[in-house]
Amino acid sequence: MIGTDCYRLGEILLQPIPLTPMFQRILCTLLISHGLLAAQQAPATSSQVQPVDEPLPLLDTGIPGLIADGTPAMPAPLPEPLQFKVKRTLTSRRQVTEAPEIIGLPAVKGTINVTVQLVEDPGLPDPPPPLITPPMEESAVADGMAELSEPGPDFQLIFVSATVYDHARTYVRCGFGTGEEIAGWSNIDFNHFCGVGTYQVKGSDGILRQYSLMMAIGDEYTDGTSDELTPAPTLPVLATSGPAFVITEGDTTDKESMDMFQGMHDLYRVEGARMAAACQAREVAYEARKTYLLANPPVPKDVTIQFWKRETPSPAGMNALTKGAKP
Amino acid sequence: MKSHPFLLSCMFVAVTGALTPVSLSEQQVSFTAGLSGTWNIEWMGVLNRVYFIQWSVDLLQWNYLPVIEADEGDKGFGAVSSSDKFFIRLHYADIDPEDPAYLGPENSDFDKDGMSNLFEVMNGFNPFVADLTADPDGDGLNNVHEQTAGTNPNAKDNPAVKLSVVVTGD
Numbered sequence: 001m002i003g004t005d006c007y008r009l010g011e012i013l014l015q016p017i018p019l020t021p022m023f024q025r026i027l028c029t030l031l032i033s034h035g036l037l038a039a040q041q042a043p044a045t046s047s048q049v050q051p052v053d054e055p056l057p058l059l060d061t062g063i064p065g066l067i068a069d070g071t072p073a074m075p076a077p078l079p080e081p082l083q084f085k086v087k088r089t090l091t092s093r094r095q096v097t098e099a100p101e102i103i104g105l106p107a108v109k110g111t112i113n114v115t116v117q118l119v120e121d122p123g124l125p126d127p128p129p130p131l132i133t134p135p136m137e138e139s140a141v142a143d144g145m146a147e148l149s150e151p152g153p154d155f156q157l158i159f160v161s162a163t164v165y166d167h168a169r170t171y172v173r174c175g176f177g178t179g180e181e182i183a184g185w186s187n188i189d190f191n192h193f194c195g196v197g198t199y200q201v202k203g204s205d206g207i208l209r210q211y212s213l214m215m216a217i218g219d220e221y222t223d224g225t226s227d228e229l230t231p232a233p234t235l236p237v238l239a240t241s242g243p244a245f246v247i248t249e250g251d252t253t254d255k256e257s258m259d260m261f262q263g264m265h266d267l268y269r270v271e272g273a274r275m276a277a278a279c280q281a282r283e284v285a286y287e288a289r290k291t292y293l294l295a296n297p298p299v300p301k302d303v304t305i306q307f308w309k310r311e312t313p314s315p316a317g318m319n320a321l322t323k324g325a326k327p
Numbered sequence: 328m329k330s331h332p333f334l335l336s337c338m339f340v341a342v343t344g345a346l347t348p349v350s351l352s353e354q355q356v357s358f359t360a361g362l363s364g365t366w367n368i369e370w371m372g373v374l375n376r377v378y379f380i381q382w383s384v385d386l387l388q389w390n391y392l393p394v395i396e397a398d399e400g401d402k403g404f405g406a407v408s409s410s411d412k413f414f415i416r417l418h419y420a421d422i423d424p425e426d427p428a429y430l431g432p433e434n435s436d437f438d439k440d441g442m443s444n445l446f447e448v449m450n451g452f453n454p455f456v457a458d459l460t461a462d463p464d465g466d467g468l469n470n471v472h473e474q475t476a477g478t479n480p481n482a483k484d485n486p487a488v489k490l491s492v493v494v495t496g497d
Binding site: 078079080082088090092094096097098114116118121122124125126127301302303304305306307308309310312313314316317318320321 | 355356357358359360361362363364365367368369370371380382384385388390392393394401402403404405406407408409410413449450451481
């Protein structure tokens, strides 16, 4: 299962890099195997119009588990604080500037104390050694790797690039990472797919397929409210009742790709309300957090660094050095 | 997003002092996770090379840890930080053991400012920048005088000064 599935770039990057829409697109290009700029192009021709009108057997179609709704994750448990015997302490004060938690908020500035302590070796046990990689020459290993790399018939990882226009239309480009892609317009606001990692769809053939979603997404506004001047695309006419799409690029005879595209819309038909509600909840949580940070500007915290000379170098470290031995 | 302590840490090798071009294949430093949020720093020492460890919390200001290592052997340090951003890098200088100015890794004075390498790193100074006239504690004694007096250049702990006044005349 993929842990992080939606890359809303403007929210995950660290400052101070200004995130223009163009920069987001460059990053999208790095994240996925194709350019998002191409995805913004208006469709040249409409090769196939396929509104989803017929109800499909939706049994078992859905998103397992919760959809991310902006509720903060439980923090990872902190390790037990170590007790040190301090041999020497150096403290200095310094001005620091840290990136804000949310882009657009003021940078976190302040003066902190940095304390460096030379301590005695606490004699921690070494972590267990890394597992030994079996030699690839062994046929059993090679067979196992080949089996693992083969996508199963009922599970696929899909890569999606989505440009959402006015929260009403999305130009979607997706594929299985093999280079073959399919693209088209959808009447779904794909922002609602953020927070969805894995979903399953039972197709018209009765097969239940599970998909894991890796998505890069950006918003565009044709009324000029976006930072970047975006040529207004020619939006296709799509069904207004229910999820619908039109394929504009790619091989529409490829069943897997079409199933994938269809499956996203089938999913939305079942889970759309929950996905939209989660998206709205994320927006509310985002705004609430932003308001809180504006009202309670964080201050940088003091830093304490403890270090020690090891009695014996760690086996893991020396192993890493040996692997990168000099030629 | 709060990353795990040291998750953003990095390590790389810088070359200063008696500059000798160093190929990438010689950059033999490892940085591995230890237990309880600690990290281990290891490298294989090279003969006639003096090593310093630098730290930073912002990749802009670099300071020296109060340790010096030299020559061959497997070197290992452990570290832990309260910050989620902490950076370490190794800084070394190649030396000529036949050079009469070389008094060992700790007693030598690489920047020739009158303060030994060890005194500099023990007090948070840069052993590669002459800062003999600096007076970080503002007590009127510069760093060299503090070293000579055996006082802490970062604290106003000057020894008591005896003032003798001799009055002569009618």
